Amino acid sequence: MGLRGKRQSDDRAGTGAGAPAAGNVTANTGDWAVELRGVARRYGRGTSVVHALRSLDLALPRGSFTAVMGPSGSGKSTFLQCAAGLDRPSEGSVRLGGTEITGMNENKLTELRRSRLGFVFQSFNLLPSLTVEQNVVLPMRLAGERADRRRAAEVLSQVGLGDKGARRPGELSGGQQQRVAIARALITRPDVVFADEPTGALDTGTAAEVLGLLRHAVDGLGATVVMVTHDPVAAAWSDRVLFLADGAIADSFHRATAEQIAARMVSLTARRPSHEGAAA
Template structure:
């Protein structure tokens, strides 16, 4: 994204969620986005993923300028070229694992590649659970289903919005290791918003937002260095 600003509301009540933010996410990397509450993390994610339209600036996915797309084209882009993993797993209770994972393909009328489906289920550790419904799975397993669903369209980038926020520490580590493996083993690009320094430490790069601006970045992050930087932003005072 280049010089992206996002303003909500008008006149006296206008709130600037992003202020001329520029960031490039290299392919095949794992990027974490952190910042205090209200810093613009979710707005950054939503603009980058085509879920929200910037007030100014440009967002590109590969060679595609998102501002040039109509609503139906954006919907198509989100279905085919972008994967999403949320804090709430957003699974359909009445569908089993395979049906939940392949839902994006069915919505877009795309044939399911059975070999690719089997490969994804194996990589996320769900090959023995294919016929289970969400209620029969643990929280960690449900998030693995959500990650598999995000990968099934072979997207150019997977966006995670607090993907470990609803999980206990041990389960969160399993899911983070899986996201790391998705990048290292499959060449996937992952961008994850998180408030957790441990989660951020699994990324290659951490971007720090404050007051709608990127104020710092960190490569080779550790939980301690990330926590120290967040304290410097006033996040936990």
């Protein structure tokens, strides 16, 4: 955990709600891993309409680790679904790795997700009948590629499971299963890894190990990670924390401590209006 100790010694500064959420990168489309421009998502009609996202403008640089937080109903899940091409915005555009995905047909979107995106979920989502190695190479098979066993061995070694390729998920601990999920997410060298509450089912010590792996994927492997979480301790591993409230970006912190993040969450929860609907 030497890397974590170094990060905690860095200067940390919160930025106001009007600060750019992109980091210090030149404004070139090629520099961004994720771009949302004027993205809104509404559900329902008329008086029953729910504004899950409200005209989000956001650009996240390649090789960065971004945590997304907010009170229940703030739009976190909708943000992740729209950013990853799992849901279509009502307005605006989404780019992943410089590719406009908003108007893509479902077949092309599926192909893009399989080849250029990685996903890590709270529930691991491993197939129990497959071996660890088979689970890891599954994105390659689904994309119609030949399973690269050498690449699988490489990523399993990177997550500390180089000797577990022949095991089945049921033979592993929860933390080990999440390591398999991270290896699976990295197998295709994706433009972006989307992580949805990746430590929600883990104890504190195991969660720190998994977050260290995601941190290493960014710092050591050049990956881009976007993580939705409710946990300030998990969010503190990121480069930047984005706070959503009622479907809009309410604030952005750069290299914040868990205490700073928790305090901001308390203030957002206390200020949240009750008269407008939003989605989780």
